[in-house]
Amino acid sequence: MKVITADEYKKALETIEITEKQKIMLKAHYEALNRSITYTKLANSAGYDDFSVANIQYGKLGRTLGEAVGFEFVNLDNNSDRKFYSSSIGMQNSHTEGDFQLVMHHELAKAIEMSDIFKD
Numbered sequence: 001m002k003v004i005t006a007d008e009y010k011k012a013l014e015t016i017e018i019t020e021k022q023k024i025m026l027k028a029h030y031e032a033l034n035r036s037i038t039y040t041k042l043a044n045s046a047g048y049d050d051f052s053v054a055n056i057q058y059g060k061l062g063r064t065l066g067e068a069v070g071f072e073f074v075n076l077d078n079n080s081d082r083k084f085y086s087s088s089i090g091m092q093n094s095h096t097e098g099d100f101q102l103v104m105h106h107e108l109a110k111a112i113e114m115s116d117i118f119k120d
Contacts, residue, residue, distance in 0.1 A: 004069045009111030012068035021046040022061040035104035036093045062086040
């Protein structure tokens with residue numbers, strides 16, 4: 001699997017279209033403790049009542065970002081060819097119990113630090 005560099009992520013963040021709600025969720029994820037966040041917390045950060053809406057919107061961001069950097073998306077589960085598009089943003093935190101937590105890739109966090117994505 002190809003590792004995406006911080007520079008590649010930064011370039012993509014500067015060129016792809018990101019909605020305001022996606023940007024709010026990305027910022028909440030970036031600022032979360034250990035950069036690990038649940039989809040419920042992502043939903044709350046963007047004002048959604050349901051985590052499934054955040055899941056869809058964050059997945060759309062992940063797909064756009066991943067396609068821009070040539071990311072190899074992981075499968076949603078072992079029995080499916082469906083892709084987990086948020087895998088370009090992060091992977092499951094296997095050290096927690098309860099709700100699914102997504103841990104942001106270190107290279108993406110570095111790209112965010114190098115960019116002006118949250119400066120308006």
